[in-house]
Amino acid sequence: MKAKVRLFARLSELAGTREAEVELGEGLTAGDVYTLLCGRFPQLAGFGDVLRYAVNGEYVTAVHPVGENDEVALIPPVSGGAVAL
Amino acid sequence: MLFEITSAALESQRLIDHVRRDESGAVALFSGVVRNNNRGRRVLYLEYDAYSEMAERVMRQIADEITRRWPAVIDIAIQHRTGRLEIGETSLLVAVSAPHRTEAFEACHALVDRFKEVVPIWKKEVWEGGEEWIEGEAVRP
Numbered sequence: 001m002k003a004k005v006r007l008f009a010r011l012s013e014l015a016g017t018r019e020a021e022v023e024l025g026e027g028l029t030a031g032d033v034y035t036l037l038c039g040r041f042p043q044l045a046g047f048g049d050v051l052r053y054a055v056n057g058e059y060v061t062a063v064h065p066v067g068e069n070d071e072v073a074l075i076p077p078v079s080g081g082a083v084a085l
Numbered sequence: 086m087l088f089e090i091t092s093a094a095l096e097s098q099r100l101i102d103h104v105r106r107d108e109s110g111a112v113a114l115f116s117g118v119v120r121n122n123n124r125g126r127r128v129l130y131l132e133y134d135a136y137s138e139m140a141e142r143v144m145r146q147i148a149d150e151i152t153r154r155w156p157a158v159i160d161i162a163i164q165h166r167t168g169r170l171e172i173g174e175t176s177l178l179v180a181v182s183a184p185h186r187t188e189a190f191e192a193c194h195a196l197v198d199r200f201k202e203v204v205p206i207w208k209k210e211v212w213e214g215g216e217e218w219i220e221g222e223a224v225r226p
Contacts, residue, residue, distance in 0.1 A: 009134045009207035010218040050220070054205070057139040073136055077220035078201070079208045 001025075003066050005037060006073040014043045024066060030055060031062030033072045050077050087162035088144035090137040090206075095164050100180040104160040109182040113193035117177035119170045123219075126212045133167045133176060136205040140165065147199045151181075155192040158183050163196070165206055176208075 001024040012018045015037075022036045030053035038045045053060050054073040066072055087103050101112050119131050148161045159182045166176050179197050183189040201221065209218050 006136060008136055008205070009209070010220075012134070013218075054136070054139055057136075057142050059143075059203075073139065073205070075136070075205050076207065076218075078203070078205055079219045079221045 001068045003033060003069065004071045005033060006071060008073070009076055011044060011047070011074055011076055015041045022072075024068070028066055029062060030060055030064045030066055030072055033066055034062075034074060037074075044074075047074075047076065051075065086145065086148060086160060087164070088141045088148070089164045090135045090140050090167060091164060092166065092168045095166055095175045095178050097175070097178055097180075100162045100164060100178050103162045104180045104182040106159055106182060108184060109159050110184050111186040111189035112180060112182045113186070113189035115177070115179040115193050115197050116175050117197075119172050119174050119176060121172045123210055126210075128172070129211050129213060130172065131170045131176070132209040132211065133165070133170065134207045134209070135165065135167045137167070140204050140206055143204050144200070147196060147203060150199065151192050151196050154195070155183070155188045157185070157188045158192050161192075161196065163200070165204070167206075 002021050003024050005020045005022055007015050007018050022033055052075040053062060054075055055064055055066060055070050097114055097116055101114055105112050121128055144163045152158050162180045164178045170176055179193055181189050181193040207218055209216055
C-alpha cells in the first residue's frame with residue numbers, strides 16, 4: 001500500500017524533492033507518514049512541533065488515518081501574502 | 086468568485102472588474118507588494134512556493150466563512166503569485182465587492198488576515214549573502 005507525500009518550501013529544499021512515496025502499513029496516520037519520511041530523509045526531523053498535515057488537500061490532525069493512494073502534505077508554518085511580519 | 090494561484094503578473098483592474106456588479110457601491114482591493122527590507126535587512130527579492138490545488142480550495146473555504154459573517158458581500162476574488170518576485174511587484178490581490186464601503190472594507194480586512202493564517206503558501210526572503218524561508222505561526226485551520 002502506497003501513499004504520495006508532497007513537500008514544500010523549506011522541507012522540499014531539505015529533502016531535495018517535492019514528492020515522495022511511502023510504503024504504508026495498516027492503520028498508519030499522517031504523523032506516522034512524517035516519521036517514516038524522516039527515516040529516509042533525516043534532515044526533515046525536528047519539525048514535528050510546528051508541522052500541520054493535509055490529506056487529499058484538507059487539513060487533518062496528526063492522528064488522521066492514511067489509506068492507499070492518499071496524498072499527504074507536510075505543511076510548515078505558512079507565510080503567504082506580503083503583510084509585515 | 087475567483088481563487089487562483091498563478092506565476093503570471095497580477096492585474097488589479099481585472100480583479101476589480103471581476104467582483105463588481107451593478108449593485109456594488111464599493112469594491113475594496115488589498116494589494117500585497119514586495120518591500121525592500123524586513124527585520125533590518127535589505128531584501129533583494131522574494132520567492133513564493135504554494136500547494137496550489139489545496140491553496141485554491143482553502144481560499145474558497147475562507148471566502149465562504151467571510152460571506153457568512155458579512156452576508157451583504159456580493160463577490161470575492163483572490164489571487165496569489167508564485168515564483169520569484171522583485172521589489173514592488175504584487176504578490177497578493179484580494180477584492181471584495183459589497184453594496185456599501187463598510188462591509189467591503191471589513192470583509193476584505195478579515196479575509197486578508199485569515200488568508201495569512203491558513204492558506205498553504207510560503208515565502209523565501211533573499212538578501213545579499215543569504216536566504217531564509219519566512220515562517221509565521223503554525224497553521225490554525
